[in-house]
Structures are given as structure tokens and as C-alpha cells.
Amino acid sequence: MTAAWVPGDSASTFDARKVFDRDYLHFYAPRLTDRRSDAEAQLIWELLGLEPGMETLDLACGQGRIANRLAARGCRVTGLDTVPLFLxxxxxxxVARDVAVDYVEGDMRMLPWVERFDRVISWSTSFGYFDDTANRQVLTQAARALKTGGLIVFDLNNRDWLVREFQPTIVVERDGDMLIDRNRLxxxxxxxxxxxxxxxxxxIRRLSFFVRLFTFTELRDWLLAAGFTDVDGYGNDGAPLSSACSRLLAVARR
Incomplete structure (x- = not known):
């Protein structure tokens, strides 16, 4: 199916099912190796101080590569995503890993849980796909779903790095197929x-979408306004955050 697309369109709405489909997996899934997923699960474990038995929500869990690994370590994991294909x-x-995860199809702007979770995960640029009002609503909903004292972690593009290293065109090729992204700030x-x-x-299929960029200070202020207290920032792999880091990791306490 060909999505409607107009050159220059500001992509005011985001359709996750059109962006995250079999074509997306064809081009990007090979990059999500077991080694990478194992390392990211370990990093999340350390950043959040996870322990077996903790109630954990993977917000926009995708194919479950993090959720299933945390369940294997003993966490009680719920994974929420809006894309049935990924779920x-x-x-x-x-099933293949013999772990139990409660996978739920739903919208991160309208979470059904209140003070349910010890930890929440928003990994691999899973935040920032709505207008600012709705993006803030996601943070409010996440805070509502957390128990008092609970933690949330974000893994996002680092705006300070991305603006400096911005690429107007990115091309990904695989098996004679091609994905071309034309980007603008x-x-x-x-x-x-x-x-x-x-x-x-x-x-040939065409579509348009966007993602919101954040500096640490802006994301910190949004989190504080949503009801979180302490907010810490890190760079790639949990290193000290700087403009040289392509990733922005933020950990906030409810």
C-alpha cells in the first residue's frame, strides 16, 4: 500500500504502523544483533538498578528484544506497543526464550495503569513522535503508571550532537533494495x-514522519513538570553526557 505523501509536508501526524512495518524490519532489523541487544539490556539493568521481581514496563517495546531479556533475568515485564506486527x-x-511477558497493544498517551510499575523503559528513540502537548501527556501518563520512588529511563537522539552531524540524506541498501531518507531540521x-x-x-513507497529532538535541559524540565523529581543525564553506554555523544540517556525518579 502506498502512503499519501506530499513533498515539504510537515508530517503533522505520526502513523506508527506505516513507519514500523515489514519494510522497516527488512532494512533495520539486521542491525539489532543479539550482542547489541544483550549489551543494551545490561545497560538498562544498571541504569535503573533493576532486580528480579520488579514490575517493569517497556513503553513502545517493539519486537521485545529488551523486554524478553529482562524477563529472562527475573523481572515481571509488561510490553506496550501500538504496532500489532511487532507484538x-x-x-x-x-515463547522461543521460554519467558513470560504481558504484551499489550495500546497507546502510550493513554496508559491504563496507576502506580503499577517499579521501572519504565523508553528505549531506542521511542519518544517524541507527537505534538508537544501529546508528548508531555506521555510523560504524565508514565509518571502516573510508576510507583512513588520508581524510575524511568529514556534513550534518545542527542540534539546537540545531531545538529552538528546532521545528514540531509541517508541511504540504506540491502539485498538490492533501497531505503532513502530525506531529512530536514x-x-x-x-x-x-x-x-x-x-x-x-x-x-516504490513514500511516507513522511517526524521525531522531536531534545537537549538534556529541555527534557529534564519537561520531566520535572510531569511530576518527576531527580533527573540524571548520560551519554552513549552510560558515559558522561557531552555534545560528542550521539545518544542522550535520561533517568528520572517519580
Missing amino acids: EDARRDA EPLTGRVVTERIVVREGR
């Missing part, structure tokens, strides 16, 4: 808007 893959992987909205062209198996 199906996550459940199959959970929007200073007035703080977004990177992407016009994507997928050339695969003799067809």
Missing part, C-alpha cells in the same frame, strides 16, 4: 522531518 514478533520470541518545532522512499521488490 506478534515479540510474543514469538518470548525544523528549528521552530524542534523536529527532524523525514520524507522516506522505499524501493523494494519492484515497488
Whole structure:
């Protein structure tokens, strides 16, 4: 199916099912190796001070590569995502690993839980796909789902790094197929808007989407306004945060 696409469109809405589909997995899943996923699960474990038995929510859990690994370590994990395709893959992987994870199809802007979780995870740029009002609502909902004293971790693009290293065009090729992203920065909205062209198996598909960028100070202030207290910032792999870090990790306490 070809998505509606207009050159220059500001992509005011985000359709996760069109962006995160089989084409996305075809081009990007090979990068999500077991070694990488194991290392990221370990980093999350350390940043959040996780322990077996803790109630943990993986917000926008995707294919469950983090949720299933944390469940294998003894956490009681719930994974929420809006893409049925990803949830199906996550459940199959959970069966293969012989772990139990409660996978739920839902919207992170409207979480059904109140003071349920010890820890919440928002990993691999899973935050920032709505307008600012709705993005703030996600933070408020996450705070509401956490127990008092609970922690949340974010893994996002580091705006300070991305602006300096910005690439207007990114091309990914695999097995004769091609994914082309044409990117532009929007200073007035703080977004990177992407016009994507997928050339695969003799067809061409076009779509447009965006993601909100954050500096640590802006994200910290949003978290404090949403009801969190202490907020700490880190760079890649939990190192000290600097403008040389491509990733921004933030850990906040409810």
C-alpha cells in the first residue's frame, strides 16, 4: 500500500504502523544483533538498578528484544506497543526464550495503569513522535503508571550532537533494495522531518514522519513538570553526557 505523501509536508501526524512495518524490519532489523541487544539490556539493568521481581514496563517495546531479556533475568515485564506486527514478533520470541511477558497493544498517551510499575523503559528513540502537548501527556501518563520512588529511563537522539552531524540524506541498501531518507531540521518545532522512499521488490513507497529532538535541559524540565523529581543525564553506554555523544540517556525518579 502506498502512503499519501506530499513533498515539504510537515508530517503533522505520526502513523506508527506505516513507519514500523515489514519494510522497516527488512532494512533495520539486521542491525539489532543479539550482542547489541544483550549489551543494551545490561545497560538498562544498571541504569535503573533493576532486580528480579520488579514490575517493569517497556513503553513502545517493539519486537521485545529488551523486554524478553529482562524477563529472562527475573523481572515481571509488561510490553506496550501500538504496532500489532511487532507484538506478534515479540510474543514469538518470548515463547522461543521460554519467558513470560504481558504484551499489550495500546497507546502510550493513554496508559491504563496507576502506580503499577517499579521501572519504565523508553528505549531506542521511542519518544517524541507527537505534538508537544501529546508528548508531555506521555510523560504524565508514565509518571502516573510508576510507583512513588520508581524510575524511568529514556534513550534518545542527542540534539546537540545531531545538529552538528546532521545528514540531509541517508541511504540504506540491502539485498538490492533501497531505503532513502530525506531529512530536514525544523528549528521552530524542534523536529527532524523525514520524507522516506522505499524501493523494494519492484515497488516504490513514500511516507513522511517526524521525531522531536531534545537537549538534556529541555527534557529534564519537561520531566520535572510531569511530576518527576531527580533527573540524571548520560551519554552513549552510560558515559558522561557531552555534545560528542550521539545518544542522550535520561533517568528520572517519580
